[in-house]
Amino acid sequence: MSTHFLLSAKARSISLREVFCMGEEKAWDLFKQMRWPENNGRPICPRCGCTEAYDIATRRKHKCKACHHQFSVTSGTILASRKMSFTDLLAAIVILVNGAKGISALQLCRDLDCQHKTAFVLAHKLREALAAESKNRTLHGIVEVDGCYVGGHIRPANMAKDRVDRRLAKYQTGKRRVVIVMRERNGKTLTAVTKYENEGIEIIKQRVSSCAIVHADEASHWDELHGYFEVKRINHQQAYSHLGACTNWAESFFSRLRLMVGGQHHHVSPQHLHQYAAHAAWMEDHRRDDNGKLARNVVSSVMAHPVSRIWKGYWQRNI
Numbered sequence: 160m161s162t163h164f165l166l167s168a169k170a171r172s173i174s175l176r177e178v179f180c181m182g183e184e185k186a187w188d189l190f191k192q193m194r195w196p197e198n199n200g201r202p203i204c205p206r207c208g209c210t211e212a213y214d215i216a217t218r219r220k221h222k223c224k225a226c227h228h229q230f231s232v233t234s235g236t237i238l239a240s241r242k243m244s245f246t247d248l249l250a251a252i253v254i255l256v257n258g259a260k261g262i263s264a265l266q267l268c269r270d271l272d273c274q275h276k277t278a279f280v281l282a283h284k285l286r287e288a289l290a291a292e293s294k295n296r297t298l299h300g301i302v303e304v305d306g307c308y309v310g311g312h313i314r315p316a317n318m319a320k321d322r323v324d325r326r327l328a329k330y331q332t333g334k335r336r337v338v339i340v341m342r343e344r345n346g347k348t349l350t351a352v353t354k355y356e357n358e359g360i361e362i363i364k365q366r367v368s369s370c371a372i373v374h375a376d377e378a379s380h381w382d383e384l385h386g387y388f389e390v391k392r393i394n395h396q397q398a399y400s401h402l403g404a405c406t407n408w409a410e411s412f413f414s415r416l417r418l419m420v421g422g423q424h425h426h427v428s429p430q431h432l433h434q435y436a437a438h439a440a441w442m443e444d445h446r447r448d449d450n451g452k453l454a455r456n457v458v459s460s461v462m463a464h465p466v467s468r469i470w471k472g473y474w475q476r477n478i
């Protein structure tokens with residue numbers, strides 16, 4: 160029997176031991192390599208583009224030789240104004256990519272011995288940077304689409320006589336959302352969050368190539384897709400897969416997302432759900448990469464991602 164990929168030695172190419180043994184200098188070097196690969200890890204002034212800078216090693220900063228602007232490796236990126244050490248940041252990234260079903264802010268704050276608020280914002284900044292990878296992506300070939308309701312749980316009353324029909328709109332909390340997934344068979348994954356599943360139609364029209372063959376389940380709102388794509392339908396009450404029609408790739412994404420939300424995060428607010436969904440999609444798309452490659456990928460995405468409008472100063476605005 161072949162070994163599951165995640166159990167094989169190939170899947171492990173970086174460890175927390177290595178991260179903490181490498182020390183601050185080497186961790187800083189790694190961030191520089193990923194920020195300025197075109198200059199071999201040497202700083203490039205973000206203000207004037209000059210490729211020569213003095214090092215202010217004591218403060219881990221640089222000063223541009225041309226315009227004297229002082230900057231650090233994280234200036235202008237989503238990690239700007241960081242207080243955490245580079246080793247801790249790298250450790251956070253390794254912990255994040257090691258969690259095949261994501262990682263909760265509570266667990267991350269315990270592992271890193273930092274405040275919960277710090278871990279919460281850091282994890283979300285990392286997720287935002289990861290999601291940028293698929294921002295302009297269009298899907299081709301065979302694309303499976305489906306929707307999954309998340310959140311808005313209504314606790315049933317203790318006494319049976321007090322219980323309500325939780326399916327009725329008047330008892331809904333307004334927090335329930337649908338994660339729409341579009342997934343190429345053997346390929347990439349895109350997600351979106353909407354209030355109702357039929358709102359997914361517009362998104363699918365925008366993100367899926369008109370030449371693609373779309374597979375969807377029997378839900379009647381998907382009927383509209385027939386006007387735009389070649390569509391194959393599968394009735395799940397009869398079979399999960401029939402004559403090549405199935406949405407099993409979409410379902411396997413939802414399986415990861417449900418485990419992530421149910422087992423790690425427990426409660427996700429509707430306004431952040433799209434970040435958890437994008438994280439789960441990223442994990443699916445990179446499930447065969449070893450953890451060293453995943454960690455480098457995250458560092459590189461983070462270094463290429465601008466300051467976040469949502470997460471910069473989040474706790475100053477949301478106390």
Ligand SMILES: [Zn+2]
Pocket residue numbers: 204205206207208209223224225226227228
């Ligand atoms: Zn400059």
